[in-house]
Amino acid sequence: MKHSSRLTYAYKDSIDSPEGLADSIAECLGCPVTIEDANHRIVSYSKHETNVDKARTATIMRRKVPEHVINGLWKHGIMSKLFEGDQPQVVEKIEDIGLGNRLAISVRKNNEILGFIWAQTNGLAVNSDHLAEMKEASQLVSHHLLRQQAKKKKTEENRKEFFWQLLTGALQNQSEIKRLGKKFHMNLQGQLCVAVFEFTEEMSQAVERHAYYLTETLHQSRIVSRIFDDQQLILLVRTDNQEDANEMNQAFIREFTQKMKERLHFEDLKGAFGLIYDSPLMISDSYKQALKVLELKEQFPDGLQNADNYQDLGVYQFINELAALQKRENYKNDALLHIKAYDDRNNSMLLETLKVFLDKNSNVHQAAAHMHIHTNTLNYRLKRIKEIGNIDFKDTNQKTMLYLDLMIYESEQEGL
Structure with missing residues (x-):
């Protein structure tokens, strides 16, 4: 194809420059291009465009696709198609989210989603050449994103180990926690708590990917770190304002469970979070409390149907301890x-x-x-x-x- 060699040549010249790759794809297609990672954070975007739409402008300004745009793409079935297949998708204008006409494709390695390419095609008559160019662009971008993944993998393993130390209380040295938090780019300032989601079925890779995707794209709370443990997703959540923290965390839990039900048809997904603290030394306590909420919700489904927070437990916090005491005293x-x-x-x-x-x-x-x-x-x-x-x-x-x-x-x- 006439554009294939141009794209391949541009890729060779911009191995360490994803910006150059976005510009080359945009030049071949004749329209603005954005490259995103799997969680809709901008990897690169082409420069010097005019007449860009609101969705693209907001995405570039925030370095991430706005939540209302992501929600709109799911509601219109666009994201489902991108997750399910590797073919370019022609997207018609969606006025209510400020999105103009698009040509989109997922970037993959086998069945794993690495990212997405979006081309704003307003005024462009999309033809078979454009579709073929998007396919080639997807393959080239996948090489870049795979390299990025390889660099992050070891860091991510060390970060998980640090998170487990916080969850189990194995690390109690404040200065060491501060040092490791800075090393792994984990902001441990402000109000911190642990949230746990419990799945009733085995966590497949597809479920893990989508759960991870949602924690990155829902904006109510800031996720400092996350880890999967058997059938649980454990999150460290941070907020700046203690007054709003409980409300924000409850909204996050309810929206996360609702979207997992809508998109993956999970009907029995439970979520809970522990008390909110202003010290990372208390993360292990918050983790234990979140687990206790889940345990008691299972034990008392009627009384605790709407309990998300350790504070919501009321006297249920102590019910098992009271039962054990009564048993010891034959009361x-x-x-x-x-x-x-x-x-x-x-x-x-x-x-x-x-x-x-x-x-x-x-x-x-x-x-x-x-x-x-x-x-x-x-x-x-x-x-x-x-x-x-x-x-x-x-x-x-x-x-x-x-x-x-x-x-x-x-x-x-x-x-x-």
């Missing part, structure tokens, strides 16, 4: 024993009614609505509960103990 709540015995003899639901009533903060109307019974029926059951268990619902101490003991009883029943 039993007499009121609950009497009510349970009554239920067994009469096939009634007084114990369940008591739990719902306490769950609803002693609100008769909410409890009755939850159980789909009339308030008069609920009031009758509550009267029987008072009599059988000798319970005073005006005694806050007694109600609190009943509630905790009911939670422990439920967890023991589920464990049988």
Whole structure:
């Protein structure tokens, strides 16, 4: 082909200059070109263009594709096609994200996505020559990105080892942590916490790649480091403002799980994060707390359905410790024993009614609505509960103990 030798020659002359390669591809195609890595960060872009669209301008200014543009490309099915195949894709104008006409292709090594090439084709009549040029450009860019990967691989392994030291608390020297953080370009200033996502199936390479991709492209939180461990994705998250940190982390967890469901059809993906600290010495505590949230969400799916944060656990934080203490002391709540015995003899639901009533903060109307019974029926059951268990619902101490003991009883029943 007439342009093939030009591109190949340009590549040889710009082995250490991805900018020169972008310019050469743009010259052959006759339109502006952007080369991105797999997470939509700019590798290079062609210079001296005019009439560029808003999406390209914003991408160049930020050195990364804006999140709303990435979301729009997914919603219009463009990213799915680029992930699934290695052929150039003609992309029509998408007004709502400021994107003009494009010719796009994924850059690959076998089935692994290394990056993307985007050519702004406004006014260009795309033909078979352009498609062939994009295919050749993809092969040339892959060589550059593979070299970049090789340089980063050893650094990444050392960074993972450092992250594990932080997660396990094996490194407690503040000055050494600061030195290694600087060495591996990990910003450990500000508010830090650990977030953990737990997958219910084996983590294939495709799932890992997409999970990594999402952590790089969602902008609510700043990911300092990440690691995959069996069926978990562990993230170190940093924010500058403690007041906004919890809200930002919750938004990140919910959007991450939602997008994994939308794009990879994961229906049972759980996420959680530990407390937020201003010292990297506390990262191991935050990690343990995130794991505990996941453990308790599994143990109490109804009570902790919407819990993302260690702070959200409330009394559930201590429920297993209380259960172990009660077991050691052979403690039993007499009121609950009497009510349970009554239920067994009469096939009634007084114990369940008591739990719902306490769950609803002693609100008769909410409890009755939850159980789909009339308030008069609920009031009758509550009267029987008072009599059988000798319970005073005006005694806050007694109600609190009943509630905790009911939670422990439920967890023991589920464990049988």
